[in-house]
Ligand code: HEM
Ligand code: SF4
């Protein structure tokens with residue numbers, strides 16, 4: 269009877285496939301999509317503090333609806349946590365052999381794992397740095413986006429750490445799209461994998477460029493010439509915003 | 514003219530639990546030797562580079578024409594067949610090591626049973642007997658499909674692709690690239706398809722297709738040029754479809 273209901277074979281772990289495919293999927297949606305949105309919003313600072321404030325407001329409108337925390341937990345924190353935990357288990361399941369086999373694919377296999385691990389540490393550092401209060405008060409203030417970011421990023425250590433962290437996350441995501449397409453059987457043959465590889469390189473370059481450009485812009489902004497404090501920032505944004513629209 | 518030699522550096526181990534050690538051998542050169550024919554010479558003259566008479570080196574071989582896969586070992590760092598490794602094309606001293614992913618029996622001889630067990634697990638065969646006449650008409654396969662299938666049918670279960678795979682090792686349950694290639698081969702056969710779902714369910718379990726990490730070393734080292742990554746992509750696709758069928762059709 270049970271057999272007639274669902275004969276799915278005699279499996280030692282009926283959830284294995286689900287766990288792995290969910291790991292693969294979470295890398296793209298929502299985690300990868302979140303990475304793209306995050307880096308795009310960061311890059312809006314290239315158009316000036318007001319544009320950045322405008323972009324940040326779009327996200328923080330969710331908090332006016334009272335669902336920002338729900339969205340953050342359901343679509344960002346839990347999926348990253350899941351992807352990271354399963355990712356570490358996958359990392360531990362392999363025995364890298366780059367010393368013996370120096371092929372491009374093998375290099376990317378190892379980089380995919382290392383960049384994943386680095387990304388965990390970077391995400392933790394980043395959360396500790398901008399979201400949780402630390403001595404010195406470097407904290408992101410959504411109502412005073414540009415000035416508070418410039419202030420938070422004033423310390424010297426932030427430039428190399430953020431550059432490494434962002435580039436690792438971007439490599440991991442871009443290469444992850446390539447392997448995702450293979451894992452799900454979307455790109456099967458060498459020609460399609462070569463073409464998808466090129467597309468992934470372009471995606472990686474664009475995201476990497478956005479990330480680094482935003483970082484450089486933030487590091488070179490002059491606090492003195494910027495709108496200061498929440499009220500002034502919002503007022504400037506409204507003034508600027510009406511101009512844009 | 515100085516006498517020419519063939520110089521070997523061989524990684525030896527007297528038994529499964531013994532310690533490993535390197536031993537060097539020098540034998541007189543003659544043209545057109547391959548690694549197996551040299552090992553045969555060393556079996557008759559088991560004298561190492563110091564002139565000590567030692568136990569002959571143990572290895573496995575059979576067909577001598579690169580079709581049985583028995584003589585696989587790591588030659589100058591690359592997993593390949595000893596019988597088709599021509600001395601004149603190898604840099605000396607030639608290092609010989611046993612493959613590292615399979616249980617070692619002695620010296621260069623390993624036990625590849627795990628691969629054959631995997632082939633049984635995925636039912637890497639075509640049903641010819643049934644309670645009815647399965648092959649009433651010989652199944653038709655297009656010439657195009659035949660030529661694709663032919664390449665996969667050349668797999669000799671040699672283990673080179675498994676040796677190079679970072680996801681396949683004694684502590685992992687990963688079934689490895691070669692059986693995935695054979696699953697694709699047999700799923701594409703008109704009567705082989707009878708077991709397609711069984712094969713896919715095995716490959717959706719622990720150690721199945723999801724444990725591949727896409728390093729693509731396997732395709733680089735396969736001596737038979739088997740497009741293993743095509744098989745991995747194809748089985749990825751077939752398992753995706755099977756998963757959806759299991760979810761919505763069953
Ligand atoms: C910014 C956050 C992250 C994003 C956007 C991301 C994205 C991705 C994507 C798209 C894949 C491809 C899935 C596939 O091959 O099917 C992937 C794979 C992987 N990720 Fe992440 N990931 C992130 C964080 C992490 C973290 C923190 C780890 C922890 C080590 C990790 C470990 C892995 C591993 C090991 C793989 C390879 C899986 C495999 O080859 O089977 N990732 N990731
Ligand atoms: S592509 Fe998969 S099966 Fe082939 S070597 Fe890499 S991990 Fe192993």
Ligand code: SF4
Nearest residue numbers: 668669671672674735
């Ligand atoms: S796929 Fe190639 S390398 Fe792997 S066992 Fe078969 S013949 Fe050997």
Ligand code: FES
Nearest residue numbers: 575577579582596
């Ligand atoms: S002896 Fe058969 S492959 Fe070498």
